[in-house]
Structure formats: structure tokens, C-alpha cells
Amino acid sequence: MLPDATLTNGSPQQIAHRLAAAFAATAAERDAQGGTPKTERDALRASGLLALSIPEAYGGFGANWRLTMDVVRTLGRADSSIGHVFGFHHLMLATVRLFGSTEQWSAWFEQTARRQWFWGxxxxxxxxxxxxxxxxxxxxxxxxxxxxxxxxxxxxxxxxxxxxxxxxxxxxxxxxxxxxxxxxxxxxxxxxxxxxxxxxxxxxxxxxxxxILADPGPLSTPFACLRPLLAQLILTNIYLSIGESAFNDARHYTLREARPWHAARVEKTAEDPYVLGQFGEFWVGLEAARVLTDRAAERFDTAWNRGAALTEAERGEVALAIATAKVAATETGLSICTRMFDVAGARATHGALRLDRHWRNLRTHTLHDPLAYKLREIGEWTLTQRYPTPSFYS
Missing domain, CATH: 2.40.110.10 (Butyryl-CoA Dehydrogenase, subunit A, domain 2)
Known part of the structure; x- marks a missing residue:
């Protein structure tokens, strides 16, 4: 049961994978229940991963944002609600760092790492x-x-x-x-x-x-304006994790439970050329979204390391990279979460499986801000070379 000492030993990636395996075992049941995943949140506290993005000097792991996003995605594949609150916890810590003074964030970082605080x-x-x-x-x-x-x-x-x-x-x-x-x-x-x-x-x-976080304050400098981009990057990784989880479930059910359609004249669903074609499309979409998302995280890390020297143009390049990845993760994920039933078949709609949760989770979360406005920002750049205007959503 959680928490367990075996879940808290090793590298952040190893810890995350062990936690994810435990979270996945109860994800469908907890989706039905709703409410607070108290046991899982306490396991995250005990794991030390709440200090993942906190520098080592303040008691944390000192992970960069690429690694932090990898952990968000690992947890999100197991349970997108857990990936969500975990990612937002680190977004809140980054908010203190970007909007507050050194005296403020250094004290809060230290206490968070020492007391295993969860930020909401x-x-x-x-x-x-x-x-x-x-x-x-x-x-x-x-x-x-x-x-x-x-x-x-x-x-x-x-x-x-x-x-x-x-x-x-x-x-x-x-x-x-x-x-x-x-x-x-x-x-x-x-x-x-x-x-x-x-x-x-x-x-x-x-x-x-x-x-009050007033030094330098909200969205006051190009560096402070990284906050909404980190929020968008976290959302992108959560969306991608849902698409990956839906793909894994579709593959599992298609190989083990689905029956071939009689007109296919094949013995196994995995031999149906239409099913194979759809899985090919799923994979291409996921691979493209993964490459774009990882590239966006790497560019965000570069911008983060620039600190106060970050320019508006450098910030703008990161904004475009993240917006592009978010569009890809959203469109691919929604497609897979819908079409997974085409390959898995009617039996995959059984209520106890709750495979519909992937679509429900992604559809709920992708309404965070309209995708059409992300596409408009990208289109404006491609036509006029104008970077997205910093706001809490861009």
C-alpha cells in the first residue's frame, strides 16, 4: 500500500515510475469516486518529488524543467489528475521564483523541501x-x-x-x-x-x-513572463500523457480482448488492415507531439537559465515552441481518445473499464483556454513575425 519505502528510493525517474504503477492500479476506480486522492498525494509527499524542481541548495533535487515535465508526463499517463496537481504544484513554486524576491522564494523553497509542502x-x-x-x-x-x-x-x-x-x-x-x-x-x-x-x-x-509577490511582480519582465509559458508547457505534457495513456489502453484491449469484424476475413483484430492503419496514425501523431513537447521543454530550460538577461524575442521563441506543441498534443490526444473505440471495439465501452475517462479528462482540460487562439497566435507569427503578447494564457 502507499506510501511505501520502495516507492521512494532511487532517481526521480525511478521513483516516478514506481509511483505511477501504483497510481494506475486504482485510477479507474478513483475516477468513479471523484474527490481528493489523499493517499496518492501523501505518497508524493513521502517520495520527495514535491521538491523536484527546487534547487539542491534549498534541499531539493535540483531538476531542470525537462526532467520535471518528464515526471509530470509519467504520473499523468497513470492518472491525469495526479499529473495535473503535481505539475501545478511546481508551477506555484515557479510563480514564487518568477514574481517574488530572493528572500521570499528562498525561504519558501527551503520550507517546502523540508516539510514536504503541497502547493495549490x-x-x-x-x-x-x-x-x-x-x-x-x-x-x-x-x-x-x-x-x-x-x-x-x-x-x-x-x-x-x-x-x-x-x-x-x-x-x-x-x-x-x-x-x-x-x-x-x-x-x-x-x-x-x-x-x-x-x-x-x-x-x-x-x-x-x-x-505579496511584488518584486519584480506579475508579468513585469521577460523572465517573469515565463510563468504563463510554464503553465502552458505543463498543460501540454498533461495532454500528451492522456493521449499516451489512451493509446496504451487501446493497444492492450485490441490485442487481448477485441474481436475481428467478420468482413475483415482475418483471425485476429491485430491483422485487420484498417486497425493497423489507425494505430499507425496514432503513433505518428504521438511521436510528432512528443518531439515538439520535448523541444519546447528544452527551449524553456534555456530561457529559464538566462534569468534576468532574457529578452522579449527569446521569450517569444519559447512561446511559439510551446504553443505549437500544445496544438499537436491537443489534436492528437482528442483524436486517439475518440478513435480508440474504433480499434478496441464495442466491448471496450463497458462501464467498469471507464476507458471513456481519457476523453473526459482531455476534453475537460483542453478547455482551459481555446485552441483557436493558440492557432491564431501561431498564424500571426508566420505571417507578420509578431510574437505572442504576454498574458496569463500566452
Missing amino acids: NALNPLDERAISRSHQDWREFSGQKSFCSGALDSEMLIASARDADTGTLLIAAVPTGRSGISVAQDWENMGQRQTDSGTVTFEKVRVENHE
């Missing part, structure tokens, strides 16, 4: 119901945020609110258990059912000035 999200820039008011040497946050992935069962939150007087977006790192913060168990969507992406309510929450 309450930063939804399109939901402007949360308002902040100034009270001398502290600020009040009041209101609500939706789509707060991983907030439940977290130790820390990245939260945002609009200044009541100026409308300025303020972002803070606060303990989830602080007085006035309540996390609702109201996530009941068709997919990503164990991400707890519901509502967080702030009722006159006291936020200290030193908890």
Missing part, C-alpha cells in the same frame, strides 16, 4: 471576484476564486485579488489553513475528477505585505 492554486486571473484592500502594513483578501486545482489538501496557496482602488492584480503566497480561507469540495466535473479544481473563498483574510 487560487490564481485565476479571469475570475475577478476576489478584492484586496489596504490596511496600513497588511492587506485584506475577500471574495472567491474558481478552478482552484489542488487547493484542497495543500499547505500553501498562490492567490490573486484585484486592488479595490486601482484594479491592480495582486498575487500572494499564503498558508491554506489561514483564518478566513475555506476550500470547497465542489468539483464535480466530467473529467479530471480528482484535481479538486473547485472554489476557494476568502473572508477578510489577512495577507502580510511580505507575502
Whole structure:
């Protein structure tokens, strides 16, 4: 059972693969249940992987983003909800690094690695119901945020609110258990059912000035503008992991359970030329998405290592690489999650298998922001050589 010492020994990749095997065994059952994957989250805490992207100087593994994305994808193939909250945890840590001062992020990194904190999200820039008011040497946050992935069962939150007087977006790192913060168990969507992406309510929450990430602040420099690109890169890897998982399940069921269609005049489904052709198309799509996604991660690492010296043009090149990979992962994944039943056959729709969860998970998550706008950004670059304008979604 989880957690187990055998799941926490070895390299990050070895740990991730052992955890993924354990998570996969209960993924379909937990999809039916919904709610919080508490056992699995605690296994991640015990594994040390919550410190994966934290530099070694602060007690972490010191992994680069390519390796971190590989682990997100490994976990996501087993259970996309787990990959989601794990990836967003590291996005929240990166938010502190990109928007905050050295004094802020170094202390939070150290405590996260030492105490195995899980970070959750309450930063939804399109939901402007949360308002902040100034009270001398502290600020009040009041209101609500939706789509707060991983907030439940977290130790820390990245939260945002609009200044009541100026409308300025303020972002803070606060303990989830602080007085006035309540996390609702109201996530009941068709997919990503164990991400707890519901509502967080702030009722006159006291936020200290030193908890506000204002140095350099949100999207204030090309380096700070890497934050939305990391978010998009994490989403891309999650989408790709769902497509890979659907492919693996389709292959498994086609080889072991599917019966050939009588008109094919073959003894095995694996000999049907139409089935073989579809698996060929699945593979080509996945291989293209994998190459583009890994290239995007490598370019992101290069940009990250540039730090404050990163230019707008360098940031723009990374944005295009990630947008391209995201389009490929989305389109390929949705195709496989739908067409997998064409190759696996009618018996693959049995409710106990819950193979439909792949489509439900991907369809739910790919609505994060419309793919059409990613394609428009890419098209604008190809025609006018204009880089995507930095925002929380590009």
C-alpha cells in the first residue's frame, strides 16, 4: 500500500515510475469516486518529488524543467489528475521564483523541501471576484476564486485579488489553513475528477505585505513572463500523457480482448488492415507531439537559465515552441481518445473499464483556454513575425 519505502528510493525517474504503477492500479476506480486522492498525494509527499524542481541548495533535487515535465508526463499517463496537481504544484513554486524576491522564494523553497509542502492554486486571473484592500502594513483578501486545482489538501496557496482602488492584480503566497480561507469540495466535473479544481473563498483574510509577490511582480519582465509559458508547457505534457495513456489502453484491449469484424476475413483484430492503419496514425501523431513537447521543454530550460538577461524575442521563441506543441498534443490526444473505440471495439465501452475517462479528462482540460487562439497566435507569427503578447494564457 502507499506510501511505501520502495516507492521512494532511487532517481526521480525511478521513483516516478514506481509511483505511477501504483497510481494506475486504482485510477479507474478513483475516477468513479471523484474527490481528493489523499493517499496518492501523501505518497508524493513521502517520495520527495514535491521538491523536484527546487534547487539542491534549498534541499531539493535540483531538476531542470525537462526532467520535471518528464515526471509530470509519467504520473499523468497513470492518472491525469495526479499529473495535473503535481505539475501545478511546481508551477506555484515557479510563480514564487518568477514574481517574488530572493528572500521570499528562498525561504519558501527551503520550507517546502523540508516539510514536504503541497502547493495549490487560487490564481485565476479571469475570475475577478476576489478584492484586496489596504490596511496600513497588511492587506485584506475577500471574495472567491474558481478552478482552484489542488487547493484542497495543500499547505500553501498562490492567490490573486484585484486592488479595490486601482484594479491592480495582486498575487500572494499564503498558508491554506489561514483564518478566513475555506476550500470547497465542489468539483464535480466530467473529467479530471480528482484535481479538486473547485472554489476557494476568502473572508477578510489577512495577507502580510511580505507575502505579496511584488518584486519584480506579475508579468513585469521577460523572465517573469515565463510563468504563463510554464503553465502552458505543463498543460501540454498533461495532454500528451492522456493521449499516451489512451493509446496504451487501446493497444492492450485490441490485442487481448477485441474481436475481428467478420468482413475483415482475418483471425485476429491485430491483422485487420484498417486497425493497423489507425494505430499507425496514432503513433505518428504521438511521436510528432512528443518531439515538439520535448523541444519546447528544452527551449524553456534555456530561457529559464538566462534569468534576468532574457529578452522579449527569446521569450517569444519559447512561446511559439510551446504553443505549437500544445496544438499537436491537443489534436492528437482528442483524436486517439475518440478513435480508440474504433480499434478496441464495442466491448471496450463497458462501464467498469471507464476507458471513456481519457476523453473526459482531455476534453475537460483542453478547455482551459481555446485552441483557436493558440492557432491564431501561431498564424500571426508566420505571417507578420509578431510574437505572442504576454498574458496569463500566452
